[in-house]
Amino acid sequence: MAVVLNACSTTRYLPPNEKLYTGGTVKVDDKNIPKSDAKALESELKTYIRPKPNSSLLGMRIKLWLYYKTRNRHGFIQKFLSKYGEPPVLVSQVDLAKNSTIMQNRLQNISYFQATVSGDTIGKKKTAKALFTALPGPSYTINNVTFPAATDNSLDTAVKGTMAQTLLKKGEKYNLDVIKNERIRIDTRLKEEGFFYFAPEQLVVRVDSTIEDHKVNMIVRIKPETPERAREIYSVRNIYVYPNYSLRDTSLRLDQAKPYRNYNIIDPRNTVRPYLFSNTVLLHPNDVYSRTTHNNSLNRFINLGPYRYVKNRFEDVTPDSPKLDVYYFLTPYKRKSLQAEIIGRTSSANYTGTQINLSWKNRNAFKGGELLTVTLFGSTDVQVGGQNSGYNVYQYGVQTSLSWPRLISPFALRADNGYIPRTILTLGYTSVVRQKLYSLNSFTGSFGYQFKTSEHKIHELNVLEATFVKPRNISQLYLDSIRNPNNRNPALKHVIDPQFTLGPSYAYTFDNTTEDYRTNSLYFRGKLSLSNNLYGIISGADTLGGKVKTLFGTVFNQYVKAESEIRFFHKLSANSKIATRLIAGVGLPYGNSTILPYNQQFFIGGPNSLRGFRPRTLGPGTVDPTSANGNAFIADQSGDIKLEANIEYRQKLFSIVYGALFADAGNIWNAKPHQPGGTFGPNFLSQMAVDAGFGLRFDATILVLRTDLGFPLVRPYTPAGGQRSISPSFKNSILNIAIGYPF
Incomplete structure (x- = not known):
């Protein structure tokens, strides 16, 4: 009835003797062409038909209806809605001869030299469509x-x-x-x-x-x-780099050029050190010109960091032999900047938060293209109306980083692609205050390298990563919860355990998902982290054997941790796709540790994970997080091992609105016995949590607002008086509101 009524309401206003155009079809009438080829030709030729008919959703021409209902109206709402209206497309606007000629030319361009196309209209009382008949003939x-x-x-x-x-x-x-x-x-x-x-x-x-x-x-x-x-084959004669160029510069000032290696610097103000471009200028004097080498040089100049614009010029300089002079004109950013950010966030665990960041940047700190960043931050997260209401989380601290646009290494490493390798040093301090429970001091530091070997591949090698976390204030309420013999939860104590990790890590990322033309696209990230492995072996650390060792007077963590995430996307059509994700992670504590440090453990649940369960409320294994009802709060559940799988069907509905159907499954476990039912074992598949649901995405390109309604189907645990399997109902559903896609 809705479709019929909508059709009537959008055709009743048509001018006399006019019909609404409802689209065109193409029929390939040639028995000598295989059916599959004929269907492919019909589908391609249909894309050339102009004009396009009025858009519709489920048979209803909503934009056309808005056009009629808001035209010549002067109210605020009518004016606003009129922006989304769409005037009628009439059959009289369809030029059959022109469309036929365009399709005939297309057939001739794809081997059907003898093709002909003719067009006609087929009409009803108020509507009409175009039908084009194609006779391709033989292909050449x-x-x-x-x-x-x-x-x-x-x-x-x-x-x-x-x-x-x-x-x-x-x-x-x-x-x-x-x-x-x-x-x-x-x-x-x-x-x-x-x-x-x-x-x-x-x-x-x-x-x-x-x-x-x-x-x-x-x-x-x-x-x-x-x-x-x-x-002629051209080669390079001289190369000139202008590190402080502006549009007011009109002279090349070649008399001020200072040679350095294979290029010349024109920098009267000494804004940079000459070696800055040694890893950027890939062309050399007497080299035969190569477009790839030239483009890679431009990419490196752009990615160097200090420069807003890069302008390039080649000059044919020798009439006797083909030679080129190369000029690079670099316009820098302001060297120092101060930036303030205010961030608002919310989660399905009923936490709402605000964070303020104040960042100072020096884009050319030591005249070698170094980027020095110092960020002061403070945040608060408050739960309203949930079980953890009143146990607010406050954080403040400082993060510093220094990035060099080259590899600082004793080994001579050189690449000629278009990507700048970087050496990065970071130092940071964070204070975490969980109101009425505990406070933690966290110190972090790392030194390592980041480099791309191709457009899709990124390598991150941290030669050294260090984290030191120490409790500062622990409330009596929290201590009583840990010691309560009736509701013992090892996770509570583990949160406030001192943590000291020291070791290298390596991560590899492959990503071609930004290339929208692909039918299938893939994202993969794998990471391997180590902590105190060699020192733990040398010192003979063995916690279970009573040999607890220290480093710098602190008990250190010893483990091996591997993480991987794979995302696969299959495009069904221009407006729909299947998205899948698989996450697997395992941390093996040994020697000086029996469990991963809390900041290295895995969590599951929430708007970017299992959407039918609240964040960090699942696992490990079959542990019931709600069983410790004697506590006034629920601790985040964590584990050493994680498995998670997600699948999602995404479909464009209209305008910027997309719909999704999804299903998630997964859980976390401990590698060694700590809690009954929480250890990874051969029956791990039967301990997976499962949910399903649907959602909407409002994709405005620069911002994606997401709402997902998840229904838990299977719990990994059996609550008191309940069942593992749950009937999907709105009573048990979880509404997730988030920014961006889940994966």
Whole structure:
């Protein structure tokens, strides 16, 4: 009824003798074409039909309805809604002949040289659609491809040398797009060999379609009118870098150039040290010009850090032999800056919080491109109406980092890709205050490297990571909760245990999910962390054997920890996809430790995890976090091992609104016995928590607001008087409100 009423309300206002255009279809009428090919042609040709009909949702033309209801209205609401209205698309606006010509040209461009297309309209009382009939005829395939012969002419020889990788394959269908891409491919290859002034338009591909059996011969040639300098191989003469360039600079000031290695610096104010660009300028004097090397240099200048803009110029300098002078004009940012941030956040655990960050940056701290950042922060998280109401969390502290745009290493490591490797030193202090419970001091530090080996691959190696956490104030309420024999919860004590980790870590990330054209895309991150392994072995640390060792007077943690996360995305259509994620992590404490330090343990549940359960309220194993009702609060549940799997179907509904159906499963466990039912064992699959639900995403590109309603289906534990399996009902549901996608 809604569809019928909507259709009536959007056609009743049509002008006399006009019909609403409802779209077009294409029929390929050729029995000699396989059905699969015919369907593919129909789908492609349909995309060329113009104009597009009025948009609809479930058969209802909401935007057209808004147009009629808000036109000529002057109220505030009507004016606001009119922005989303859409005027009617009439069948009289459809140019059948023009559409037919466009589709016919497209068929000819993809091998159907004898194609014809005709169009007509099929109408009802108030609506009409267009029907186009295509007669493609036979498709023409490639019989032979000929390239220029290798001669004394260097350009002919270079083009001939690209033949092995040609896109024009014998037996494949003629395709104009492939021919255009072939010219670009050849030009790209020539740019690597010094043909600086060559262009794809200076290549021509002649096609002979007069041979039998609907085949064509192709001849790749260089146009005779190609200018002489496009036929020359250019090399580099001099390289000049201007580190403090502005638009007011009009003189090149070459007399002030100071040579350093393979380039010259023009920097009268001495704003940088000359070695800053030694890992950035990848071209060298007398090198044959290479576009890849040139682009990699530009990328490195941009990623260097201190520079807002990078302008590049090549100058043909020698009439006798083909030589280029290279100029890099760099416009710096303001060297020092101060930034303030106010952040608001909320979670499904009923915590709302605010954080204030005050950051000071020096983008060229020691004139070597170093980035020095000092951040002061303070935050508060308050729970309203939950079981932990009144046990608010306050944090304050300072974080400092110093980043060098190069690898500071005793080993000579050099790469010529477009990415700047970095050496990073961090130091930080955080004070965590859990109101009425405890306070913790946390000191952190790290020294390591971050570098990209390709567009998709990132490596992070921390030679040394250190964390020291020590309790400052512990309330009597918290101590009584730990000592309560009726509701003993080891997690409570573990939160306030002193922690001292010291060791290296390595992380590898592969990510091609930003490339929207892919049908399948993948994200993977793996990390390996170590703590006091060698020292623990040398010192003979063995907690279970009574040999507890210290380092700098403090009991240290000893463990090996591995983490991995895989996300796989499959695009079903332009507006829908399947998203999946698998997380596996394991930490093995040994020697001086029987459990991972609290800040290295795994947690599960919440808006970015299992959405049918509140954050950090699951596990370990079959432990029931709600059983300790003698406590006025519930401690976060943590474990040494984690398994989690998620699957989500995402569909665009309209405008910026997307819908999702999801299911999650997972749990955490201890590696060694600490709590009954909390240790990882062979029956771990039967201890998985499961939920499902649905949600909406409001994707405004720069910000994604997400609402997910999760229904718990299976608990890992059996609560008193309850069951592990739960009927999905709104009574048990959890509403998650978050920023961004869960994965």
